[in-house]
Structures are given as structure tokens and as C-alpha cells.
Amino acid sequence: MNVLDFLKGKKEEETVPTVFRISGWRAYAIQALMIVLAFVYLIPFYWMILKSFRNTIFAGFPVDLNPFSRTSLSYFISNFNTVWNFSFSAFPLWYFNSVFIAVCVVAGSVVVGAMAGYAFARLRFRGREALFIVVLATLMIPFPVITIAEYVFMVDIHWVNTYQSLILPQMASAVNVFLFRQFFLTIPSEVEEAAKIDGLRPMSIFLRISAPLAKPAFAASAILTFIGSWNNFIWPLFDVQTINMYTLPLALNFFKGANGTQIYWNQMMMATLISLIPTFVIYIIFERYFVTGLSAVSGIKG
Amino acid sequence: MNGRNGAVVKTSRMESTAAYLMIAPLFVLLILFTFFPVFYSFYISLFHYDPFDHIVYFVGLSNYHIVITNGLFLYSLLNVGYYTLIVVTAQTFLAMLLAILFNTKLPVSRPARAIVYLPAISSPVALSIIFIWVFSPQGLINSLLAFLHMPHGINFLYSVKYAFYAIMALNIFSTAPYFMLIYLAALQSIPLPVLEAASIDGVRSFWHKFRYIYFPMLRFSTILVVILGIIGSMQLFDQVYVMTQGGPGNATLVPLMYVYDYAFLSTGTLGLAAAASFILFAIILVITVLQRNFFRELTWS
Numbered sequence: 001m002n003v004l005d006f007l008k009g010k011k012e013e014e015t016v017p018t019v020f021r022i023s024g025w026r027a028y029a030i031q032a033l034m035i036v037l038a039f040v041y042l043i044p045f046y047w048m049i050l051k052s053f054r055n056t057i058f059a060g061f062p063v064d065l066n067p068f069s070r071t072s073l074s075y076f077i078s079n080f081n082t083v084w085n086f087s088f089s090a091f092p093l094w095y096f097n098s099v100f101i102a103v104c105v106v107a108g109s110v111v112v113g114a115m116a117g118y119a120f121a122r123l124r125f126r127g128r129e130a131l132f133i134v135v136l137a138t139l140m141i142p143f144p145v146i147t148i149a150e151y152v153f154m155v156d157i158h159w160v161n162t163y164q165s166l167i168l169p170q171m172a173s174a175v176n177v178f179l180f181r182q183f184f185l186t187i188p189s190e191v192e193e194a195a196k197i198d199g200l201r202p203m204s205i206f207l208r209i210s211a212p213l214a215k216p217a218f219a220a221s222a223i224l225t226f227i228g229s230w231n232n233f234i235w236p237l238f239d240v241q242t243i244n245m246y247t248l249p250l251a252l253n254f255f256k257g258a259n260g261t262q263i264y265w266n267q268m269m270m271a272t273l274i275s276l277i278p279t280f281v282i283y284i285i286f287e288r289y290f291v292t293g294l295s296a297v298s299g300i301k302g
Numbered sequence: 303m304n305g306r307n308g309a310v311v312k313t314s315r316m317e318s319t320a321a322y323l324m325i326a327p328l329f330v331l332l333i334l335f336t337f338f339p340v341f342y343s344f345y346i347s348l349f350h351y352d353p354f355d356h357i358v359y360f361v362g363l364s365n366y367h368i369v370i371t372n373g374l375f376l377y378s379l380l381n382v383g384y385y386t387l388i389v390v391t392a393q394t395f396l397a398m399l400l401a402i403l404f405n406t407k408l409p410v411s412r413p414a415r416a417i418v419y420l421p422a423i424s425s426p427v428a429l430s431i432i433f434i435w436v437f438s439p440q441g442l443i444n445s446l447l448a449f450l451h452m453p454h455g456i457n458f459l460y461s462v463k464y465a466f467y468a469i470m471a472l473n474i475f476s477t478a479p480y481f482m483l484i485y486l487a488a489l490q491s492i493p494l495p496v497l498e499a500a501s502i503d504g505v506r507s508f509w510h511k512f513r514y515i516y517f518p519m520l521r522f523s524t525i526l527v528v529i530l531g532i533i534g535s536m537q538l539f540d541q542v543y544v545m546t547q548g549g550p551g552n553a554t555l556v557p558l559m560y561v562y563d564y565a566f567l568s569t570g571t572l573g574l575a576a577a578a579s580f581i582l583f584a585i586i587l588v589i590t591v592l593q594r595n596f597f598r599e600l601t602w603s
Contacts, residue, residue: 019407019490020508027408034403034414041418041479043442044432051435116328125318131325138336140590144537144558145583148565148576149343150335152351172331202320231425233540234558238565249427253544256431265435272428283423287416290423290483 048276051269052079079270086255091271093244094251099278101166101247102229108171109225110218117180117217118206122192132181138174144234151238161241170229176221183217184210220289223282230279248275340583347577352570365577375578378555379585381466385556386535389470389477394527396478398520401485402512419483421476429476430544434459437468459546462553469541469554477534481527488523489516529593536586557582 022030053072084091119125120132150169151160159165187210195205233249240246246254255271256263283290350361369375404415421429436442437458447454458464492515500515539558542548548555548563557578565575 019405020402022406022408027406030403030406031408031410034408034410037400037403038410038414038417041420041475044429044436045420047435047442048432112327112331115324119321119324123317123321123324124314125321128321131329135328135332138332140587141336141340141583142533142537142586144539145579145586146336146339146343148561148572148579149339149346151565152346152572152576153339153342168331169335172328172335177328202317203324206324227423231427233425233427233543237543237562249425249540252425252427252431256434256544263434268431269435272431276424276428279423279425280420283420290419 045276048269048273051265052076052273054266055079075266076270079266080274082267083255083270083274086258086267086271090243090246091251091274094246094248095274097246098230098248098275101163102226104163104167105170105229106222106225108167109173109176110222112171113173113176113221114180114211114214114218115206116177117182118184118210120177121181121184122189122206122210123202135174135177138172143169147234147238150235154239160239161245163245165239166236166245166247169235170232173221173225176225179221180214180217183214187213216289219286223286223289226282227279251275343576343580343583347573347580349573350570351572351576355569357570361573365573366581368574369577369581374552374555375557375560375581377552378557378560379582381552381554382536382538382556385466385470385538386532389473389535390528390531392470392474393478393481393531394524396474397481397527398485398524400478400482401489402516404482405486405489415482419479422480422483424476426476426540427544429472430541433468433472434545436472460550462550465546465550466554469538469545472541472545473535473538477531481531484523484527485520488520492516492519525593529590532589532593533586536582536589 053076055075055078116135120128120135154160154165191209192205195209196202200208231249232247233253236247236250237253240250243254252271252275256268347365348360348362349365350357350359352358400418404411404418438444439455439457443458444454444456447456456464458468496515500511537558538556539562542554542556542559543562546554548559561575561579561582563575564571564578
């Protein structure tokens with residue numbers, strides 16, 4: 001199954017992907033292996049949840065593996081309150097910062113990406129191929145290695161430690177442009193041609209006809225961009241100077257060092273859990289779009 | 303299509319104007335926040351730079367001279383090279399194995415795959431914090447060692463011997479599922495006729511199918527996974543920053559940690575940090591280009 005089938009919302013059954021056909025005892029053995037693997041991958045997250053239901057500061061392996069009992073629920077609530085009201089109730093503000101920045105980055109990046117993707121896919125203009133190669137070339141420039149220059153630039157224009165400095169550099173995404181371009185190339189162009197003959201301008205065709213058809217592409221790029229912004233650490237670390245501008249990854253790191261070398265694991269894990277919840281909720285709802293976006297990225301370089 | 307010649311010219315001019323307007327925001331952002339910083343980082347690297355005190359003077363290539371001769375940066379490059387070698391090898395193999403395992407249509411396949419993919423979407427900082435516990439003296443690994451009656455109570459992240467391996471383990475664990483998806487997409491797009499033809503030719507056992515069909519067909523995905531893996535590994539930062547800060551000693555010092563230290567933990571050394579990050583950028587670029595040629599020749603011969 002390829003990217004475009006995912007984008008078009010096809011179900012796996014329709015495209016008949018080549019999967020290994022296994023039956024009999026082998027099927028049971030393989031399933032057992034998969035369960036073991038899934039279990040191994042769950043342990044860190046399970047421990048995080050378990051620890052947020054505990055009151056101990058002891059970092060040891062918990063003997064009681066059932067997180068849900070009446071007393072542990074009260075620990076859970078008190079851990080939540082401690083974390084949420086930490087440092088004069090800064091946590092809600094950090095949460096807001098993360099959400100606000102991610103939402104702005106997603107909105108901007110999706111609009112910019114969809115417009116450019118449409119132009120590269122559908123409109124004829126001089127230098128189209130060359131400009132598209134320029135866009136793809138930005139994939140060869142890893143953000144972390146230009147972070148220092150980005151930071152000095154922000155200091156120069158007095159933008160350091162502001163929302164716009166956290167939002168704008170994350171907004172131009174070659175991946176999103178590529179994803180939209182691929183999508184627009186696959187939808188039939190007859191309706192657009194008809195609209196063109198009727199005298200509709202390219203921008204109106206994009207807004208009224210093409211963009212509404214591109215909902216799967218919007219969803220895939222929005223989700224990937226959101227996760228990227230939510231998890232971003234190095235840019236806020238360089239850019240943010242005051243505690244009130246912290247995003248959640250910075251807050252977690254700050255929280256870790258708040259009591260010196262002593263880590264209160266129950267509170268630490270509660271904070272980690274709270275910061276992971278939005279990602280997990282989005283993942284559970286939109287799991288198949290993660291595959292889409294990733295295939296699109298791999299399509300560029302493959 | 304549009305009748306008179308004049309109408310065609312008018313339409314195409316309108317179309318290209320619209321196109322330029324539609325790509326304009328993208329290019330403004332790319333020029334300001336991607337292309338300009340590349341040149342700017344080279345520019346800064348030629349100066350003694352202290353943006354807050356406005357002490358800026360030209361020093362030529364002396365920052366590069368300092369970075370290359372003081373040994374620490376080279377040490378961090380060697381560190382990250384060693385890290386890349388181990389992590390990319392291990393995660394590529396693990397990703398391939400996971401993909402083969404999950405490329406089945408059994409009741410457990412899909413939910414298990416969704417769970418295994420969890421670390422790939424979780425924030426590196428959150429994962430690092432959870433794994434500080436995994437590697438702590440009373441954490442998961444030590445509990446397992448105790449259970450197996452082996453020497454335990456090791457403080458992995460504070461040990462010069464083990465700290466870097468602990469970070470490697472975390473990243474192999476969390477990055478392999480990400481690359482698993484690339485392999486899965488490749489496996490699932492192998493055309494059915496190829497498989498049918500192969501089974502007529504007598505390639506029936508799973509091992510033979512893997513050796514003669516799947517493995518060769520995964521070659522391009524492997525190139526991709528290796529290149530992306532190397533680029534990602536060379537930029538290792540988040541996990542080191544959260545888990546060890548480059549320590550103990552300089553056991554886990556990596557280039558971006560070096561850049562961070564010189565940018566923020568000492569004053570007046572921003573130019574030095576920029577020089578270091580520009581060298582890292584050049585190395586990543588050269589590796590990317592070289593690898594493409596290397597693999598291209600390999601696949602042609």
C-alpha cells in the first residue's frame with residue numbers, strides 16, 4: 001500500500017498489501033513473540049502510570065503492580081495537585097504555551113504548505129522545478145545545526161523569548177509541501193479545468209474546489225506538525241530565557257532538577273504523564289495518518 | 303484550449319502570478335529561518351560574538367582553529383561517530399526484524415504494532431526522564447540483574463563506562479519503531495505477481511523468500527533508513543542534555559552538547575559555538591552526499 005492510498009482514505013483491505021501468510025502453530029508462536037515485544041515496549045509507560053499513583057519517593061521497582069486502589073487514587077490526585085500547582089501554579093501556563101505554540105505552528109504550516117503544494121502540483125510558472133528542488137534541498141539542512149544562528153538572529157531583531165520566535169521558525173516545512181503536492185497530483189483535474197474555463201481564478205479554484213478535497217492531507221500534515229512542535233526541545237531551550245515562556249519539554253527538564261539530585265519520582269512521572277496525554281490521544285484517534293505522513297517523508301528521499 | 307492566443311497569454315500570466323503569490327509565504331519563511339541562518343552561522347563563526355554586550359569583532363578563522371585544536375570538539379565528534387556506528391547498525395536491524403514480524407495479518411499484529419510505535423511519537427524529553435528511572439540504581443535494569451543473581455546496583459548514567467551505552471540503548475529502543483514503518487511500507491508494496499512467480503520457481507520456504515525476494519527488495523529502504531539514521535544520530539542532543547549533560551566527565555559529550563556549552567555556559571564564545579555547529583553541518587552534508595553516491599555505485603555494480 002502506498003502513501004496515496006492512505007491519503008485517499010483507502011482501507012487496507014482494498015489495496016491488498018503483500019503480507020506474510022502464516023498459519024498453524026507458527027501463527028501462535030509469532031503472536032506470542034509480538035505480545036512479548038508489545039509488553040517490553042509498554043513497561044516504561046506502565047511504570048510511569050504506576051508511579052504517578054504512588055506516594056513514595058523511593059526510586060525502586062514497585063512490588064505492588066496494581067495502580068488502582070482507593071489509597072493510590074488519592075495519591076494520584078495529590079500528585080496531580082502538586083504538579084499542577086508547582087512553582088506558583090506555573091504548570092497551567094506551560095501547558096498553555098505548548099498548546100498555543102503547537103496550534104499556531106500547525107495552522108501556519110498547513111496553510112503555507114497547502115498553498116505551495118497546490119502551486120507546485122497544478123499551476124504553471126517559470127522556475128517551478130528549480131524552486132521545488134530548492135524546497136526539497138532544505139531537508140538536507142538539519143534544524144539543530146543552525147539553531148545557534150537562529151538564536152543570534154532572534155537576539156538581533158529583539159525577538160528572543162517571544163511567541164513569534166518560537167512559532168515562525170517551525171512553520172516552513174518541506175515535508176508538508178511535499179505531502180500536499182503529492183496529494184494534489186493524485187486528485188483528478190477535470191473539475192478544476194471546468195472551473196478554469198468558467199473563468200474562476202486559480203486562487204478561487206484552490207479555495208473552493210481543491211482544498212476541500214484535500215482533507216486527508218490536511219489531517220496528516222496537521223498531526224505530524226503538531227507532534228513535532230509539541231516534542232520540540234532544542235529550539236525552545238535556546239530561545240526561551242524566562243520560566244513563564246517554558247514549553248512542556250523545558251518544564252519537565254526544569255522539574256527534574258527542581259530538588260537538586262533528589263528526584264520525586266511520583267511527581268516527576270505525573271508531570272511526564274500529563275505532558276504525554278495529548279500526543280497519545282491524537283495517536284489513538286489518528287493512528288493511520290502517522291503512517292501516511294511518514295511514507296510521504298520516505299517517498300522524498302527513497 | 304483557450305481559443306484566441308491573447309487569452310492564453312492572459313490566463314498563463316494570471317496563473318503564474320497566483321502561483322508566485324501562493325509560494326511566497328513559504329519562501330519568505332524558508333529564506334528567513336532556514337537559508338539565512340546557514341550563512342549567518344558561518345558569518346558569526348568569523349567573529350568574537352557577544353550579542354548582549356554588543357562586543358563584536360572580526361577574528362577570521364581563529365574560532366575554527368580553536369575548535370579544531372583544543373581536542374574537545376574532535377573528542378565529541380569521535381563520540382558521536384561511535385554512537386552512530388552502534389545505534390544505526392542496531393536500529394536498522396531491529397527495524398527490519400520488527401517490520402517482518404508485523405507484516406502479518408494476525409489478530410495481534412495491529413494492536414501490537416500500534417503499541418511498539420508509541421516511543422516514536424513520545425517526546426524525547428519525556429522518554430529520557432522515564433529512562434533515567436530504567437537505568438537508576440534501583441531501576442528496571444538493576445532489578446532484572448538482581449533477579450538474575452547478577453551484580454547489580456550500578457548507577458549506569460553516572461558511570462563513565464556505561465552512561466553512553468545507556469543512551470544508545472534508549473535510542474535504539476525508541477527509534478527502531480519509527481524506521482519499522484518505512485520497512486513495512488516497502489514490504490507491503492512488493493507486487494503479488496513477483497511472489498507468485500517466485501513460488502512457481504520453487505522459492506517456497508520463508509528463509510528462501512527472505513533471502514532472494516524480501517531482502518533485495520528492501521535494499522532501497524535500507525539505504526534510506528541508514529542515511530536518515532546517520533543524520534539523526536549525528537544531531538543527538540535532547541537525550542544527552544536531559545540524562546547526563548555530557549557527563550560523567552566528558553563520557554557522553556556530543557557535538558551539539560559542545561555547541562550548547564560554548565553558546566550558553568561561557569560568555570563571548572558564541573562565535574566558537576557557531577564554528578563548531580558549522581563544522582557539524584558540513585560533516586552531515588558531506589556524509590549525506592557521499593552516501594548517496596556510495597550506495598548508487600554499490601547498487602549499480
